[in-house]
Amino acid sequence: MSDHDVRMVVLSTDDIEESVRFYTETLGMPLRFRDGTHFAAIDGGSVTIALATKIDHPVPGQVVVGIKTADVDAAAAAIEASGGAVVRGPYNDAHERRVVAFDNTGNGLVFYSPLPR
Numbered sequence: 565m566s567d568h569d570v571r572m573v574v575l576s577t578d579d580i581e582e583s584v585r586f587y588t589e590t591l592g593m594p595l596r597f598r599d600g601t602h603f604a605a606i607d608g609g610s611v612t613i614a615l616a617t618k619i620d621h622p623v624p625g626q627v628v629v630g631i632k633t634a635d636v637d638a639a640a641a642a643i644e645a646s647g648g649a650v651v652r653g654p655y656n657d658a659h660e661r662r663v664v665a666f667d668n669t670g671n672g673l674v675f676y677s678p679l680p681r
Contacts, residue, residue, distance in 0.1 A: 567633055580617060584604050593607055596612060599620070602617045660678050661677050
C-alpha cells in the first residue's frame with residue numbers, strides 16, 4: 565500500500581472572487597477557507613479544490629495534483645530518479661514540508677507532509 569494520498573487539485577485563477585463564486589454558488593460546494601485574494605480551498609469531498617493566483621500557485625497556469633505523503637524527501641528522490649524533475653524543494657513552509665515537481669511527462673505535482681507541532 566502506498567504512503568501517498570491524493571488530497572488536492574490546484575487550479576489557476578486570475579480572480580479569486582469569481583472562482584469562489586463559481587464553485588460555491590454555481591456548483592453549491594462549500595468554501596473550506598480562504599487566504600486573502602490569492603488562495604481559496606473548496607470542499608470537494610475526499611479532494612480539496614484549491615484555487616490559486618500566480619502568487620500562491622506552485623506552477624501557475626497548470627493543474628497541479630497535491631499529494632500528502634509520509635516522506636517528502638523520498639518522493640523527491642524517486643521523482644528525479646525516474647525521469648521527473650524537482651522544480652522547488654524539498655523545503656519547509658509555515659505548516660508543512662513540500663516539494664514542487666513535474667512527473668516524467670511534465671504534469672505538476674506537489675508532495676507535502678505536515679510539520680510536527
